[in-house]
Amino acid sequence: MSKKTMISSAALMESRSLREAHIDRVEVLDKVKKLALLPNDVHTTVGLVANYYEVSKKTIEKIIERHRLEVESDGLKVLRGKELTDMKSVGLIGKRTASFVVVPRRAVLRIGMTLEKSEVAKAVRDYLLDAEEQTNHRKAFNTEGMSEDEQFELAKMAFDNWTKERQLRKQVEESNKMMAPKAEVYDALVDTNTTMSLRDVAKLIGAKPNKMNEFLRESGILFKNIRGDMRPYQTYMNKGWFEVKEMTINGRICLQTRVTQKGVVGIRTFVLDAETRNLLVGGVAK
Numbered sequence: 001m002s003k004k005t006m007i008s009s010a011a012l013m014e015s016r017s018l019r020e021a022h023i024d025r026v027e028v029l030d031k032v033k034k035l036a037l038l039p040n041d042v043h044t045t046v047g048l049v050a051n052y053y054e055v056s057k058k059t060i061e062k063i064i065e066r067h068r069l070e071v072e073s074d075g076l077k078v079l080r081g082k083e084l085t086d087m088k089s090v091g092l093i094g095k096r097t098a099s100f101v102v103v104p105r106r107a108v109l110r111i112g113m114t115l116e117k118s119e120v121a122k123a124v125r126d127y128l129l130d131a132e133e134q135t136n137h138r139k140a141f142n143t144e145g146m147s148e149d150e151q152f153e154l155a156k157m158a159f160d161n162w163t164k165e166r167q168l169r170k171q172v173e174e175s176n177k178m179m180a181p182k183a184e185v186y187d188a189l190v191d192t193n194t195t196m197s198l199r200d201v202a203k204l205i206g207a208k209p210n211k212m213n214e215f216l217r218e219s220g221i222l223f224k225n226i227r228g229d230m231r232p233y234q235t236y237m238n239k240g241w242f243e244v245k246e247m248t249i250n251g252r253i254c255l256q257t258r259v260t261q262k263g264v265v266g267i268r269t270f271v272l273d274a275e276t277r278n279l280l281v282g283g284v285a286k
Contacts, residue, residue, distance in 0.1 A: 009125045012113050016070065019113045022128050023074065026105040032123045035108065043102035049111060053118040063111050064101075066269045074106035195243055195258035198230060205268045212267070219270065222257075230257050241266050 012018050029035045029052075036048045046064070050057040064071055079087060079100045087093050093100050103111075112124035202209040213230055216222040221241075222230050232242035241263030247256040259267065 009122070009129065012125055012129070013116065019070070019110055022113065023106055023110060025128055026109050028124055028127050029105060029109060029112070032127055033120055035105070038102070043104055044108060046101050046103060049103055049108055052108065053112065053115055053120045055115070055118050059115070059117075060111060063115055064107075066265065067110065067114055070110055071103075071107040074110055075104040076107040077102060195245070195260055196264065198257060198259060201259045201264055201267055204264065215270070216267070229255070232257060236263070236266075239266075 012022070033052060035044060035052050037044050044052075046060050047057050050060045053060070064076065079102060084093075084097070084100055087100055088095055088097065109124070112118075112121040113128075115121035196204070198213060199209045202212045205212075213222060217224065217230075220233065221236050222232055225231050231244065236242055237244075239262070240260055243258045243260060244255055245258050246253055
């Protein structure tokens with residue numbers, strides 16, 4: 001594999017915007033390996049996705065949780081009520097099943113674009129990038145019947161695209177270098193039951209606290225109460241991202257929002273998105 005392809009693959013894993021640009025290329029899945037589907041020929045299951053990528057079911061569940069907003073936008077959903085009853089009636093799941101996750105092809109492809117330790121996922125990403133490069137090459141050099149001005153504009157467009165791609169790759173590489181010193185601290189944290197303040201989480205992931213809090217508010221994760229304190233919405237309390245604890249600060253007992261290890265993972269995932277990184281990263285606000 002060339003260095004160019006490796007860098008592009010890393011960019012694809014890091015950047016949501018790049019994933020969006022490739023998310024409709026679901027035909028790649030069957031070209032790399034046959035994907036088993038449910039009888040409706042539209043959805044598959046978490047277990048079958050794990051089989052496809054040759055990893056554990058738990059690994060796929062972690063990827064889904066980490067990129068839940070993305071995969072839900074692709075159509076991944078939890079069946080309940082009538083939809084669940086219909087699945088039971090055709091014998092696809094057990095009668096006592098309380099809920100059932102169905103995964104469409106788009107979500108399967110997105111999982112492959114973010115799954116690191118899977119040779120099948122690497123093959124999916126490589127196939128996507130190779131196909132894109134071949135397409136761009138054909139477009140760039142198919143100048144038959146064009147005037148000189150049209151050929152000039154086409155060459156300029158190709159150069160501009162190449163420049164933008166190079167800049168994006170450079171941003172990803174610089175971000176990876178910036179995040180590397182924090183990796184050891186981060187790994188130690190997620191192996192414990194430690195909770196952290198929002199400010200400490202911002203320092204850990206290399207974000208400005210005020211910018212991070214603003215982003216989490218805009219994302220519907222936090223809100224500001226009437227006293228101006230940051231509090232999590234109940235949805236994210238239920239997810240286990242946050243705890244609101246009594247803390248003694250300067251001799252006074254007060255409530256403080258604390259971030260759990262699961263919350264650190266979730267928040268860090270948002271920051272790792274290339275577009276989000278451009279908003280948040282750039283030093284810790286003093």
